[in-house]
Amino acid sequence: MNHFSYRAGRLHAEDVDLVRLADDVGTPFYVYSTATLQRHYRVFAEAFPTGTLIAYSVKANGNLAVLRTLALLGAGADVVSGGELKKALKAGVPAERIVFSGVGKTGREMRLGLEAGIHQFNVESEPELEALNEAALSLKTRAPITIRINPNVDARTHAKITTGTSETKFGIPWSRARAAYAKAGKLAGLKVVGVDVHIGSQITALEPFEEAFTRVADLVRSLRGDGHEIARVDLGGGLGVPYRAGDEAPPEPAIYASMIARRTQDLDVSLILEPGRLIAANAGVLVSRVIYNKQGEAKRFLIIDAGMNDLIRPALYDAHHEIVSVKETAADAPRTRYDVVGPVCETTDLFASDRELPSLSSGDLVAIMTAGAYGAVMSSAYNARPPAPEVLVKGAEWSVVRPRLSDDDLIGLDRIPAWLG
Ligand code: LLP
DSSP states (O other), X not given: OOSEEEETTEEEETTEEHHHHHHHHOSSEEXXXXXXXXXXXXXXXXXXXTTOEEEEEGGGOOOHHHHHHHHTTTOEEEEOSHHHHHHHHHTTOOGGGEEEOOTTOOHHHHHHHHHHTOSEEEEOSHHHHHHHHHHHHHTTOOEEEEEEEEOOOOOOSOGGGBOSSTTSSOSEEGGXXXXXXXXXXXXXXXXXXXXXXXXXXXXXXXHHHHHHHHHHHHHHHHHHHTTOOOOEEEXXXXXXXXXXXXXXXXXXXXXXXXXXXXXXXXXXXXXXEOOOHHHHGGXXXXXXXXXXXXXXXXXXXXXXXXXXXXXXXXXXXXXXXXXXXXXXXXXXXXXXXXXEEOSSSXXXXXXXXXXXXXXXXXXXXXXXXXXXXXXXXXOOOGGGXXXXXXXXXXXXXXXXXXXXXXXXXXXXXXXXXXXXX
C-alpha cells in the first residue's frame, strides 16, 4: 500500500499535486511519502516481538530525511560503509541500534564503528576477524561480532542480487562456520554475540528464507555446544515488494515473521532484521517529463528527461517499474506502445520496452513507480547529468531533501592540474 493516488485527475503524493511540484522543482525528481515510509516501518516492526531490532538497510535509501523519519519511529540501521554509519548517526539513529555489514570494511571504518559504540559488526571473512581484532585492541576495546554465514541457499531472485550461494563473495561458507567461530573466540579484541545471514534481495517466496534460517538455528545450537554465547541472530533483509501490477504479492510481513518465530522460538535469542526495499521502494516515485515522442523505424520512443543515471535498475537488472501518466487518463483514451527511454547515450538507457501507455506527447509528465529503494542512492552523473533531486512529502507539506546540483556545481568538482595550465 502507498500514498500515491489520483485526485481531481492528477497524481498526488499524499496531498501534494505532482503537476504543481514538477513546476516548482523542475524535472526529473524523486518524491517520497512520509506516510508510506511510516506505514511500512510500522507494519514490519509490529509483526515481530518487542525487543527485535529493526535495522533499516541504509543502502536502500540513505537520504538523511528518510533516515530521520525512520529513526523517529525507533528504527535502527544496517550500514555498509563509514559514510552510511555517519549518516545514520547524523539522522539520530542511536549507535547501539546500528549494525555494520559488508565484505570490505577497512581499518578506518572499523575504528569509526568502534568509537561510536555500535551494536555489532557482521564479519564476513577470516581476515576481517583479524583486522577487527587489531582495530579493537588498538582502541583498548572489544568489538561485538556476529559472523555472517553463507548458507548456500538459492534465494530464487535475480542472479545479480543473490548473495547466499557459495559462488558469491558474501559471508563465511557454511562449512567453515564453526572453525571461524573457534578462531573468533580466541581473539581478545572480539566478543562473539551472535550469528548473521542475508541471502539476497527482492525475494518473493518464503521457502529460501526458511531454508537459510533453519541452517542458522542449527548452527546456533552447535555453536552453543562449542561453548559460544549466542544471544542474537541477525536474519538480514531481502523480503521483496510487488513491482508489477498483477504480480503475485510477496509474503506479508506477518507471515514472514511467524515463520521466523517458528524457526527461532526455542533458541532464546533476540532478533535483528535488516529490511531496506520493503520500507522504501513503494514510498517513492521518479517524476519525469516527456521531451520527445519519436517514431523510429521499428518502434515508437518516448524520450523522457530522466535517464539511467537517475534510475539504473532497469539497465542493470532488467528490472520492471510501472510507469503512469501523472495526468489521469480515461480508461478508453487512446493508448500507444512505447519504448520509454532516457537521454543518456547508451542503448541500455531504457526504462520499459514495448510498454502500452496512454498516448503522451512532449511536456507530459510520467511517474516511474516503486523507485524509493535503490533509486536515488544508485544514481550517477554520467553524461554530466546532475542526478535528480529528492523531495519528501508529509501531508500537504513538501521539502527538497537533496537539491539538484547545477551544471556548474558538478563541473566545479573537477580540477585541472597545474601542469595543464
Ligand atoms: N542486509 C544486507 C547485508 C544486504 O546486503 C542488503 C541488501 C540488505 C540487508 C537489504 O536488502 P533488502 O531488504 O533491501 O532487499 N540494488 C539492488 C539490490 C541490492 C541489495 C543489496 N543488499 C536492486 O536495486 O535491486
